[in-house]
Amino acid sequence: MKKWKLSLLTSASALVLAGSALAADLPAKAPMAAPAIPYVNWTGGYIGVLVGAAKNNSSCGINGPGGDPGWGCDQWATFGSVQANNIGAVAGVELGYDWQSRYFVYGVVGDWTWTSMKKTVTGGSGSTSYETKINWLASFRGRAGLAVDNTLLYVTGGLALGGIKDKVIFNHSTPGEGSTNSVRVGWVAGAGVEHRFTPNWSAKLEYLHYAFEEKTADFATPDLNNGTAKYRFDHNVDVVRVGAAYRF
Numbered sequence: 001m002k003k004w005k006l007s008l009l010t011s012a013s014a015l016v017l018a019g020s021a022l023a024a025d026l027p028a029k030a031p032m033a034a035p036a037i038p039y040v041n042w043t044g045g046y047i048g049v050l051v052g053a054a055k056n057n058s059s060c061g062i063n064g065p066g067g068d069p070g071w072g073c074d075q076w077a078t079f080g081s082v083q084a085n086n087i088g089a090v091a092g093v094e095l096g097y098d099w100q101s102r103y104f105v106y107g108v109v110g111d112w113t114w115t116s117m118k119k120t121v122t123g124g125s126g127s128t129s130y131e132t133k134i135n136w137l138a139s140f141r142g143r144a145g146l147a148v149d150n151t152l153l154y155v156t157g158g159l160a161l162g163g164i165k166d167k168v169i170f171n172h173s174t175p176g177e178g179s180t181n182s183v184r185v186g187w188v189a190g191a192g193v194e195h196r197f198t199p200n201w202s203a204k205l206e207y208l209h210y211a212f213e214e215k216t217a218d219f220a221t222p223d224l225n226n227g228t229a230k231y232r233f234d235h236n237v238d239v240v241r242v243g244a245a246y247r248f
Contacts, residue, residue: 040147040149040150040196041100042098042100042105042147042152042196043098043099043100044097044098044247044248045095045096045097045098045247045248046095046096046097046098046202046245046246046247046248047093047094047095047245047246047248048093048094048095048096048204048243048244048245048246049091049092049093049094049243049244049245050090050091050092050093050094050111050113050206050241050242050243051089051090051091051241051242051243052089052090052091052239052240052241052242053087053088053089053090053239053240053241054087054088054089054090054115054117054137054237054238054239054240055085055086055087055237055238056084056085056086056087056088056115056117056119056132056134056235056236056237057083057085057235057236057237057238058083058084058085058119058132058166058233058234058235058236059081059082059083059084059233059234060081060082060084060130060132060166060168060231060232060233061081061082061231061232061234062229062230062231062232081234082121082123082130083121084119084120084121084130084131084132085119086117086118086119087117088115088116088117088118088134089115089116090113090114090115090116090137090239090241091113091114092111092112092113092114092137093111093112094109094110094111094112094243094245095109095110095111096108096109096110096143097109100147103146103147103148104144104145104146104147105144105145105146105147105152105154106142106143106144106145107142107143107144108140108141108142108143109140109141109142109143109156110138110139110140110141111138111139112136112137112138113136113137113138113239113241114135114136115134115135115136115137117133117134117237118131118132118133118134119131119132119133120132122171126171127170127171127172128168128169128170128171129168129169129171130166130167130168130169131165131166131167131168131169132164132165132166132167132233132235133164133165134162134163134164134235134237135163135164135165136162136163137160137161137162137163137210137237137239138160138161138162139158139159139160139161139188139208139210140158140159141156141157141158141159141188142156142157142158143155143156143157143192144156150195150196150197151193151194151195151196152193152194152195152196153191153192153193154191154192154193154194155189155190155191156189156190156191156192156206156208157187157188157189157190158187158188158189159185159186159187159188160185160186160187160188160210160211160212161183161184161185161186162183162184162186162210162212162235162237163181163182163183163184164181164182164183164184164212164215164233164235165179165180165181166179166180166181166215166217166231166233167179167180168219168231170221172221176220176221177219178217178219178220178231180215180217180233182215184212184213184215184235185212185213186210186211186212186213186235187210187211188208188209188210188211189208189209190206190207190208190209190239191206191207192204192205192206192207193205193206194245196247199247200246200247200248201244201245201246201247202244202245202247203242203243203244203245204242204243204244204245205240205241205242206239206240206241206242206243207238207239207240208238208239208241209236209237209238209239210235210236210237210238210239211235211236212234212235212236212237214232214233214234215232215233215234216230216231216232216233217230217231217233218230218231219231
């Protein structure tokens with residue numbers, strides 16, 4: 001009986017030792033990899049440069065029938081409007097910050113843009129000309145969109161400012177002119193797509209529509225007993241631009 005027990009213990013010990021040796025020879029199990037994050041982190045600030053083209057849609061009209069003597073932008077006693085549309089270049093800078101919640105990205109951005117938009121048109125009678133010039137555009141906007149890997153699709157909108165000059169030139173027997181040069185306030189809205197090429201650099205394509213408040217002004221006319229005429233000026237600008245940004 002003792003011999004049987006000793007033999008059983010010896011066999012069990014051998015099995016334990018063999019199992020330990022076999023386990024020691026097995027390769028170590030690799031640590032479990034962390035689950036991959038399915039989106040790029042857009043949170044952070046950035047500074048960028050912008051270039052593109054813009055179309056200015058401006059109009060000059062008489063400010064209602066109360067104008068005295070009612071001299072319109074195209075001819076006397078005409079209450080229609082004169083259109084001054086042109087295309088120019090834009091170039092500027094922007095500064096912004098984004099936050100991210102999974103795939104949803106939202107942020108704020110401000111920009112300033114120089115423009116080359118300037119146009120002069122003469123009314124049908126030839127007696128009056130209208131000149132408009134947009135010196136610069138600026139905006140303070142929010143933006144929000146969805147991040148798809150390295151690409152962000154977004155919409156944007158907010159406050160718009162513009163440095164705008166309007167001039168009415170009287171080509172009468174007694175020449176003269178009147179002008180207003182001021183900062184106009186309005187709104188801006190648009191959409192864009194931005195792509196991250198590296199953790200620090202991105203590029204974008206963006207469309208913005210600017211609509212500015214109506215501006216009114218009273219100009220003295222050189223003829224008709226030097227009366228005054230009341231004018232109104234409207235401005236809308238469409239901008240398509242590309243940009244590059246450094247993200248930090």
